[in-house]
Amino acid sequence: MLSAALELFSEKGYHNVPMHEIAEKAEFAIGTLYKFFRNKEDLYRTLILENTDRFHEALTKALEETDDEVEKLRNYVRAKGEVFRANASVIRLYLAETQGAKFNVMVGFDADIRERYGKFLQSLALVFEAGIKKKRFKRIADPYHLSVSLVNLTNAFLFLWLEEPEHHPYPEDPDTVLNILFKGLLDQ
Amino acid sequence: MLSAALELFSEKGYHNVPMHEIAEKAEFAIGTLYKFFRNKEDLYRTLILENTDRFHEALTKALEETDDEVEKLRNYVRAKGEVFRANASVIRLYLAETQGAKFNVMVGFDADIRERYGKFLQSLALVFEAGIKKKRFKRIADPYHLSVSLVNLTNAFLFLWLEEPEHHPYPEDPDTVLNILFKGLLDQ
DNA sequence: CGTAAATGTGAACGACATGTCACTATATAG
DNA sequence: CTATATAGTGACATGTCGTTCACATTTACG
Numbered sequence: 001m002l003s004a005a006l007e008l009f010s011e012k013g014y015h016n017v018p019m020h021e022i023a024e025k026a027e028f029a030i031g032t033l034y035k036f037f038r039n040k041e042d043l044y045r046t047l048i049l050e051n052t053d054r055f056h057e058a059l060t061k062a063l064e065e066t067d068d069e070v071e072k073l074r075n076y077v078r079a080k081g082e083v084f085r086a087n088a089s090v091i092r093l094y095l096a097e098t099q100g101a102k103f104n105v106m107v108g109f110d111a112d113i114r115e116r117y118g119k120f121l122q123s124l125a126l127v128f129e130a131g132i133k134k135k136r137f138k139r140i141a142d143p144y145h146l147s148v149s150l151v152n153l154t155n156a157f158l159f160l161w162l163e164e165p166e167h168h169p170y171p172e173d174p175d176t177v178l179n180i181l182f183k184g185l186l187d188q
Numbered sequence: 189m190l191s192a193a194l195e196l197f198s199e200k201g202y203h204n205v206p207m208h209e210i211a212e213k214a215e216f217a218i219g220t221l222y223k224f225f226r227n228k229e230d231l232y233r234t235l236i237l238e239n240t241d242r243f244h245e246a247l248t249k250a251l252e253e254t255d256d257e258v259e260k261l262r263n264y265v266r267a268k269g270e271v272f273r274a275n276a277s278v279i280r281l282y283l284a285e286t287q288g289a290k291f292n293v294m295v296g297f298d299a300d301i302r303e304r305y306g307k308f309l310q311s312l313a314l315v316f317e318a319g320i321k322k323k324r325f326k327r328i329a330d331p332y333h334l335s336v337s338l339v340n341l342t343n344a345f346l347f348l349w350l351e352e353p354e355h356h357p358y359p360e361d362p363d364t365v366l367n368i369l370f371k372g373l374l375d376q
Numbered sequence: 377c378g379t380a381a382a383t384g385t386g387a388a389c390g391a392c393a394t395g396t397c398a399c400t401a402t403a404t405a406g
Numbered sequence: 407c408t409a410t411a412t413a414g415t416g417a418c419a420t421g422t423c424g425t426t427c428a429c430a431t432t433t434a435c436g
Binding site for chain 4: 211216217218219220223
């Protein structure tokens with residue numbers, strides 16, 4: 001059921017997928033859906049929460065695999081690529097939930113999702129902060145801003161890939177993304 | 189009518205605003221709306237197109253005010269702040285249209301909007317390319333990637349501001365954003 | 377087997393949103 | 407002042423979608 005819903009939501013968006021279509025794709029009767037989920041929103045919520053948890057777990061693990069801050073970032077960019085390549089249809093929903101247009105589904109932000117996303121931003125910010133303290137990184141901006149920047153940078157690359165997979169592949173080498181942060185555009 | 193629709197869409201999202209509510213807010217009867225717009229989607233489209241055109245014009249102008257590439261970028265970041273600060277309620281819709289979740293309104297991408305957005309990305313990429321040729325910039329990434337990066341970086345800051353205006357103001361000094369590109373995180 | 381619990385069904389229902397249309401009011405022009 | 411165009415109205419037809427519920431089918435188990 002969840003995977004049928006996932007594909008449809010990701011393709012057409014929450015409001016353009018009627019329950020009966022999900023039922024049909026999942027090869028169940030409508031009534032059965034309602035045995036498992038209180039309503040459409042509950043189904044969507046479960047779907048999103050299950051997936052974002054899986055992602056954030058994988059991404060958090062990527063930050064913990066080494067002590068070197070540069071490697072942590074490389075692992076993050078690499079892991080994000082792997083996770084999403086394997087779950088292409090989730091990306092749209094994930095981006096929709098963490099980026100802009102949340103009001104499209106629920107009117108208010110979903111507190112749970114926001115909180116988990118916020119926590120991840122914090123733990124990534126800690127990597128930058130530690131790197132700055134250890135003098136591995138220069139303090140070119142506030143660590144939290146750096147965290148938001150890197151997340152959005154990778155999202156941007158994911159988005160390019162989503163739109164034109166063959167023309168804009170998600171980079172194999174994490175440094176393709178990271179050099180934008182690592183190297184300065186200006187000399188000195 | 190358009191400004192009534194704008195406020196409502198921006199607050200609740202396209203699918204959560206019935207036409208009669210727009211009519212009420214605009215102090216017209218429903219029938220009158222349909223004298224001016226063929227349908228709801230047409231109303232939305234007109235709204236978005238009018239605004240994105242205004243923005244892209246302002247942002248493109250910002251890139252043309254000087255010959256110095258660094259100043260062009262500063263003007264861009266500054267102009268983006270000004271434009272959106274003056275039109276807060278449009279940002280949500282603009283981000284929703286240019287970032288991720290387009291399928292939330294129309295099932296397919298809106299070709300017009302995508303095209304204009306793509307053109308702007310191109311002209312910003314030209315700034316980076318020119319800067320690299322003139323040796324003002326180091327070639328730390330593909331110019332188009334740099335363009336996408338800067339646009340997404342500023343969007344990220346706008347988004348922070350949207351969520352918590354007093355806690356995360358959009359930076360007065362454009363270099364707060366630009367240093368993330370200008371200065372390298374790593375030494376050398 | 378028999379029976380009870382769990383799982384599954386889909387026609388029917390009601391709420392509600394879009395878009396229409398016959399009509400009125402107002403403005404413009406000859 | 408009449409005629410014609412334009413702007414405005416809002417009750418309602420039409421259709422869709424989320425959700426329910428009385429019933430059927432399968433499974434679990436003593």
